[in-house]
Amino acid sequence: MIVTVTANPSLDRTVQVRKLVRGGLNRASSIRVDPGGKGINVARALALHGVDVRAVVAAGGIEGEQLVALLAGISIDVVRVPAVGPVRINMSVVEPDATVTKFNEPGALLDDGDARALAEAVLSGAEGAHWVVIAGSLPPGVDSAYYAGLIRMVGSLGVPVVVDTSGPALREAVQAGPALVKPNLRELEETVGHPITTIGDVADAADELLELGAGTVLASLGADGALLRGHDGNCYAEAPVTAQNTVGAGDALLAGYLSEGCGGLPALVTAVAWGAAAASLPGSAMPQPHDLRPDLVRVASRVPWDRRLHRDP
Ligand SMILES: Nc1ncnc2c1ncn2[C@@H]1O[C@H](COP(=O)(O)OP(=O)(O)OP(=O)(O)O)[C@@H](O)[C@H]1O
Numbered sequence: 001m002i003v004t005v006t007a008n009p010s011l012d013r014t015v016q017v018r019k020l021v022r023g024g025l026n027r028a029s030s031i032r033v034d035p036g037g038k039g040i041n042v043a044r045a046l047a048l049h050g051v052d053v054r055a056v057v058a059a060g061g062i063e064g065e066q067l068v069a070l071l072a073g074i075s076i077d078v079v080r081v082p083a084v085g086p087v088r089i090n091m092s093v094v095e096p097d098a099t100v101t102k103f104n105e106p107g108a109l110l111d112d113g114d115a116r117a118l119a120e121a122v123l124s125g126a127e128g129a130h131w132v133v134i135a136g137s138l139p140p141g142v143d144s145a146y147y148a149g150l151i152r153m154v155g156s157l158g159v160p161v162v163v164d165t166s167g168p169a170l171r172e173a174v175q176a177g178p179a180l181v182k183p184n185l186r187e188l189e190e191t192v193g194h195p196i197t198t199i200g201d202v203a204d205a206a207d208e209l210l211e212l213g214a215g216t217v218l219a220s221l222g223a224d225g226a227l228l229r230g231h232d233g234n235c236y237a238e239a240p241v242t243a244q245n246t247v248g249a250g251d252a253l254l255a256g257y258l259s260e261g262c263g264g265l266p267a268l269v270t271a272v273a274w275g276a277a278a279a280s281l282p283g284s285a286m287p288q289p290h291d292l293r294p295d296l297v298r299v300a301s302r303v304p305w306d307r308r309l310h311r312d313p
């Protein structure tokens, strides 16, 4: 069983427009709502592939009820900690050329009692789990050391932890020694404090995370695929697809990696297939088995260290 933790979930509202007019009236031609937040997305992707998964989520208000209702059709054991504040709504505006403009709310204040209840809900069901996945931002009111503390507590149960977060919480979480960390390019740059332009730069930044305390680094590079770097080596893979909406692709990548229990290159190949499939789907839809195109995944026999990265804004 895999346990995911989402301290700051969301309802992901995706609005399609014909043209985005800044300062003007934008009429939507279609909308969709997905249950969101990184840990929730990892759980959705795993459940769609038959993996036994529990999602522990702090979810208050009627938006929290809606979030749980949206998850009802998927085989996830949802453990809801009824937080005081309502679940946020994150909006993506999509233009016909697939440009996505995303607005993430900070989320409602999570008070000390809620944060403690969330940690207790994680710990009470973590023993014997294959992984605990801590993913997404921290909501207002929660100390940046919260994830680091949770990693240490879960680690003391002998359960490996993966973390995917951002800002000061990411650096502190890495120092707590998670088995795996999944940064994207922006998160790598903010953690090491300098720009990254090539795959070689990604490897150097990943080395800094390994030195800080991470067991392995799965760096997601958008259209450039992903680099897996550990103390005993590295591998690189990518899959060219026509992207429709990349929101949640990093969560699908991570879920794919975890679904291959053995790690290493086979897990990276699965991860990239799941990430590319998510990027080619609308909204923050997670891929199902029939969406996957493993035939598109290219594994580099030699990592192209000097290759310059495509960058999203
Ligand atoms: N345009 C694309 N073409 C092909 N594959 C893509 C594209 N965008 C993303 N991917 C795949 O999805 C993975 C995750 O993408 P990315 O690095 O953008 O994640 P992320 O920033 O963590 O996303 P999110 O936070 O929205 O989940 C990449 O490693 C890659 O395998």
Ligand SMILES: O=P(O)(O)OC[C@@]1(O)O[C@H](CO)[C@@H](O)[C@@H]1O
Pocket: 008, 010, 012, 035, 036, 037, 038, 041, 090, 104, 135, 136, 137, 138, 166, 247, 248, 249, 250, 251, 284
């Ligand atoms: O604000 P955070 O917690 O960093 O990210 C939240 C979020 O952007 O991440 C998911 C995609 O990875 C979305 O479902 C959600 O809207």
